[in-house]
Amino acid sequence: MMTAKTNRHWTARLAILLPYGWLVAFFLAPFLIILKISLSQSAIAQPPYTPVFDLATGWESLKDAFSALSLDNYASIVTDRFYAWSYGKSLQVATVSTAILLLIGYPVAYALARAPRRWQATLVLLVVLPFWTSFLIRVYAWINILQHDGLLNQALIALHVIDHPVTWLATDQAVYLGIVYSYFPFMVLPLYAALEKLDDTLLEAAADLGAPPWKAFFAITVPLSLPGIVAGALLCFIPIMGEFVIPDLLGSSATAMIGQTLWMEFFANRDWPVASALAAVLLVILVTPIMIYRRREARQIDKAR
Amino acid sequence: MAPLVTFERITKRFGAFTAVDDLTLAINEREFFALLGPSGCGKTTLLRLLAGFEMPDAGRVVLETQDLAGVPPYRRPVNMMFQSYALFPHLTVAGNIAFGLKQDALPKGEIAARVDEMLVLVQLSGLAGRRPDQLSGGQRQRVALARSLAKRPKVLLLDEPLAALDRKLREETRFELKDLQQRLATSFVIVTHDQDEAMALADRIAVMDRGRIAQVGTPTEIYEQPSSRWVANFVGNVNLIEGRVAQVYPGFVTIEREGLRLRVAQAEAVAPGMSAWAALRPEKIRIAHDVPQDAVDGAAENGASGVITDIGYLGTLSIYKVRLDSGLVLKAAAMNESRQAARTVRVNDRVWLSWTPDATVLLTA
Amino acid sequence: MRRFGSINLTSLALGLAFLYLPIAILVVYSFNDSRLVTIWSGASLRWYRELFNDAAMLESASVSLGIALLSATAATVLGTLAALALTRGRRFGGRLLFSGMIYAPLVMPEVITGLSLLLLFVAVDIDRGFWTIVIAHTTLTLCFVAVVVQSRLVTFDMSLEEAAMDLGCPPLRTFLTVTLPLIWPAVASGWMLAFALSLDDLVIASFVTGPGATTLPIRIYSEVRLGVKPEINAVCTIMIAVVAAGLVVASLLTKRSQARNEQAAALGARL
Numbered sequence: 001m002m003t004a005k006t007n008r009h010w011t012a013r014l015a016i017l018l019p020y021g022w023l024v025a026f027f028l029a030p031f032l033i034i035l036k037i038s039l040s041q042s043a044i045a046q047p048p049y050t051p052v053f054d055l056a057t058g059w060e061s062l063k064d065a066f067s068a069l070s071l072d073n074y075a076s077i078v079t080d081r082f083y084a085w086s087y088g089k090s091l092q093v094a095t096v097s098t099a100i101l102l103l104i105g106y107p108v109a110y111a112l113a114r115a116p117r118r119w120q121a122t123l124v125l126l127v128v129l130p131f132w133t134s135f136l137i138r139v140y141a142w143i144n145i146l147q148h149d150g151l152l153n154q155a156l157i158a159l160h161v162i163d164h165p166v167t168w169l170a171t172d173q174a175v176y177l178g179i180v181y182s183y184f185p186f187m188v189l190p191l192y193a194a195l196e197k198l199d200d201t202l203l204e205a206a207a208d209l210g211a212p213p214w215k216a217f218f219a220i221t222v223p224l225s226l227p228g229i230v231a232g233a234l235l236c237f238i239p240i241m242g243e244f245v246i247p248d249l250l251g252s253s254a255t256a257m258i259g260q261t262l263w264m265e266f267f268a269n270r271d272w273p274v275a276s277a278l279a280a281v282l283l284v285i286l287v288t289p290i291m292i293y294r295r296r297e298a299r300q301i302d303k304a305r
Numbered sequence: 306m307a308p309l310v311t312f313e314r315i316t317k318r319f320g321a322f323t324a325v326d327d328l329t330l331a332i333n334e335r336e337f338f339a340l341l342g343p344s345g346c347g348k349t350t351l352l353r354l355l356a357g358f359e360m361p362d363a364g365r366v367v368l369e370t371q372d373l374a375g376v377p378p379y380r381r382p383v384n385m386m387f388q389s390y391a392l393f394p395h396l397t398v399a400g401n402i403a404f405g406l407k408q409d410a411l412p413k414g415e416i417a418a419r420v421d422e423m424l425v426l427v428q429l430s431g432l433a434g435r436r437p438d439q440l441s442g443g444q445r446q447r448v449a450l451a452r453s454l455a456k457r458p459k460v461l462l463l464d465e466p467l468a469a470l471d472r473k474l475r476e477e478t479r480f481e482l483k484d485l486q487q488r489l490a491t492s493f494v495i496v497t498h499d500q501d502e503a504m505a506l507a508d509r510i511a512v513m514d515r516g517r518i519a520q521v522g523t524p525t526e527i528y529e530q531p532s533s534r535w536v537a538n539f540v541g542n543v544n545l546i547e548g549r550v551a552q553v554y555p556g557f558v559t560i561e562r563e564g565l566r567l568r569v570a571q572a573e574a575v576a577p578g579m580s581a582w583a584a585l586r587p588e589k590i591r592i593a594h595d596v597p598q599d600a601v602d603g604a605a606e607n608g609a610s611g612v613i614t615d616i617g618y619l620g621t622l623s624i625y626k627v628r629l630d631s632g633l634v635l636k637a638a639a640m641n642e643s644r645q646a647a648r649t650v651r652v653n654d655r656v657w658l659s660w661t662p663d664a665t666v667l668l669t670a
Numbered sequence: 671m672r673r674f675g676s677i678n679l680t681s682l683a684l685g686l687a688f689l690y691l692p693i694a695i696l697v698v699y700s701f702n703d704s705r706l707v708t709i710w711s712g713a714s715l716r717w718y719r720e721l722f723n724d725a726a727m728l729e730s731a732s733v734s735l736g737i738a739l740l741s742a743t744a745a746t747v748l749g750t751l752a753a754l755a756l757t758r759g760r761r762f763g764g765r766l767l768f769s770g771m772i773y774a775p776l777v778m779p780e781v782i783t784g785l786s787l788l789l790l791f792v793a794v795d796i797d798r799g800f801w802t803i804v805i806a807h808t809t810l811t812l813c814f815v816a817v818v819v820q821s822r823l824v825t826f827d828m829s830l831e832e833a834a835m836d837l838g839c840p841p842l843r844t845f846l847t848v849t850l851p852l853i854w855p856a857v858a859s860g861w862m863l864a865f866a867l868s869l870d871d872l873v874i875a876s877f878v879t880g881p882g883a884t885t886l887p888i889r890i891y892s893e894v895r896l897g898v899k900p901e902i903n904a905v906c907t908i909m910i911a912v913v914a915a916g917l918v919v920a921s922l923l924t925k926r927s928q929a930r931n932e933q934a935a936a937l938g939a940r941l
Contacts, residue, residue, distance in 0.1 A: 011845075019748045019749070019812065023768070030783075107678075111685070115682070136870065141695065144903075151695060184688075199389075201389055208379070242782060245872055272789070279782050294769070294774060
């Protein structure tokens with residue numbers, strides 16, 4: 001095939017440049033802008049922040065604009081207890097939800113992987129199908145069930161488990177329920193992919209050497225499915241940290257996760273600089289897990305080459 | 306002496322397919338036993354029935370005096386070396402070998418000592434800390450062997466253990482395997498489709514065909530006295546000469562067919578007029594240029610004249626295809642004792658083939 | 671020794687029940703005649719009729735469909751190219767950055783990507799509306815397409831392309847006549863994934879939308895905040911039906927083309 005680097009055909013160059021350029025323009029550059037805005041001040045103007053970098057106004061005014069940047073917003077984030085609490089709440093919800101997802105998702109993924117081969121494709125399709133329906137719909141479905149006169153209360157009263165309706169909505173539990181429900185496939189699919197690759201003869205060897213099935217599960221199956229566990233955990237934890245819709249619809253003001261706080265600062269208070277600063281800090285918190293995830297994916301491709 | 310393992314009228318079916326069909330077999334203590342047969346004959350199924358990964362549909366498997374029905378694989382004093390080795394990729398060599406010992410909750414010191422002992426046994430000391438993906442194929446095979454012997458099982462099962470090795474390594478490992486078995490005084494049951502392997506390693510061989518045992522015996526018995534044409538054909542090369550029984554004498558039988566008269570030294574229950582086969586191994590046939598006098602007269606037994614149509618050169622020996630005057634084609638084999646240029650037999654030469662009466666085996670099946 | 675015991679069956683059954691129960695309830699109640707979700711007063715198509723008379727809702731649906739079609743197509747083109755670059759391209763400058771940009775959006779919280787894109791559009795002074803949403807969705811979904819196509823390319827037999835080029839076919843034509851026909855199920859499922867993601871997106875669309883570009887999720891969301899409305903049940907049921915039909919069709923297509931591919935491969939091996 002192609003030998004020297006310089007020998008690359010022009011179509012290949014274009015093939016790389018097109019998506020590359022798009023992503024730099026619409027993914028990378030915006031982050032730099034977030035950074036810049038986070039260093040600005042809010043203003044009653046259009047756009048609602050100062051300073052505004054306008055190349056047309058000349059070099060001097062650009063220099064002035066630069067000097068107007070400050071770390072005020074970051075200072076207020078660090079000092080205001082509400083913001084710290086919001087980040088903490090997000091971390092709590094993300095960690096607990098991921099743990100619940102792992103506990104519930106593992107048995108289902110395991111069952112999928114052990115199912116007869118002919119059915120596996122169909123069963124996986126069944127697990128994935130809800131994911132293809134609208135995310136909003138699925139959260140909304142839970143509102144239907146959890147509201148004060150909703151089906152859950154009706155069922156519980158009919159079964160004589162409770163006497164009068166319990167408040168399910170606008171609680172932390174409702175948020176956990178909604179998150180676990182929505183992110184279920186994100187945990188199950190990576191786990192299934194790892195478990196499905198497990199070599200059955202390894203389990204036979206463990207049994208041959210004296211390990212009863214439950215011991216073989218913990219000594220062989222779980223350690224070898226670790227890559228799937230890590231992938232699933234990352235795929236859930238990172239986006240849950242920034243979740244907005246679920247806590248907004250199912251939670252109360254006591255569940256102000258950072259996604260909601262950001263939204264509120266942006267849309268309600270029109271404080272774009274603070275919202276940007278919040279986003280920047282969230283990014284910093286998430287950078288480590290994102291790097292881990294990215295490096296794993298890159299290594300997967302290289303291994304498969 | 307009572308056998309160590311008995312299969313009593315074992316039947317195993319997979320759906321509509323019968324893998325093992327009403328099979329009875331006994332394996333003795335300290336025996337190197339081979340299950341030999343073509344793919345699909347049921348030899349691997351039999352192994353797995355003993356290991357506990359399959360349960361028989363009929364019959365029982367008995368180890369010493371214990372009926373193994375319902376006993377799961379992790380409670381049988383039987384260990385298996387898998388064809389793919391099945392080494393645990395997340396454990397080191399030492400971790401793999403120690404795995405079975407840990408299940409028995411042995412004290413740590415004893416486990417460590419046993420692991421070292423095993424490493425010495427398979428000559429892998431010093432590699433204890435490596436992981437399977439850092440080892441060569443031959444090294445992985447030794448780890449699998451060490452792991453399966455660590456618990457000192459009564460019976461060691463080996464599923465095509467040398468299949469993945471290249472030829473040179475295979476031959477070296479064969480000797481080591483045999484040596485190991487004799488030293489450890491354990492029974493080894495090996496499944497293989499490679500006859501050379503079975504003959505070189507085993508004290509006794511069971512040749513299997515489609516779920517049943519065709520013949521059980523020592524390698525010599527199987528090779529020199531096959532009980533049926535199928536066994537004769539499966540193990541090694543053979544000429545199967547079909548003919549009619551002419552006369553039955555005490556101690557031998559004559560068989561005739563067009564242009565050929567054979568005297569076969571065997572007393573099987575045959576009667577004149579029956580059709581029978583004489584099994585004649587190629588290496589038992591002598592090739593000569595000169596036709597003996599009584600052959601010219603047409604009264605020769607165990608001999609025929611023919612023309613060489615093809616010579617297959619295999620280095621140590623050559624296989625000669627000879628077309629007899631009657632049209633029958635025989636294969637003869639002879640060691641290449643002299644170098645190529647000095648060989649006296651060439652294609653299209655007319656030669657005289659001869660053999661002794663006890664070189665043939667009379668078969669009616 | 672592949673045993674699918676009762677424990678596994680129970681886990682699977684419970685898991686699937688958990689997933690489908692809320693959706694099933696939604697669908698059932700969309701046919702409920704009563705306005706109150708809690709009381710069943712007979713089956714009717716009342717809410718579907720009201721839905722079709724709701725001009726605003728219908729307009730949002732068409733806006734969403736338009737955006738989804740355009741962004742899915744653009745994302746598929748860009749994502750497929752990106753996947754090719756990732757699996758084929760040898761060391762090119764900035765490759766690390768490139769792969770980072772492909773994988774990061776998959777996990778990035780949507781509030782961050784939405785905010786960043788909005789700020790970009792403001793800084794460059796683009797009027798926000800239909801097209802900004804298209805750009806935003808393309809950016810997000812092209813990463814998903816890249817991942818899907820790349821996982822197919824990794825198992826692709828390169829010797830087919832080499833054979834084509836050996837016979838005189840230049841790279842671009844090779845791609846169009848040899849590679850693409852063989853990987854099209856992956857490309858198609860990438861397109862469908864991008865389409866579904868775009869149709870479903872609420873957060874990013876909310877950030878970058880403008881006047882006259884209210885997508886269906888935005889409208890549903892604003893109505894849901896005011897309380898449960900039976901009309902929403904009807905919308906949701908329709909969306910579920912459409913998606914389910916699409917998925918079934920897609921899986922049938924891929925199964926058939928897979929079978930055909932396997933037959934072709936077997937034939938080729940015999941020749």
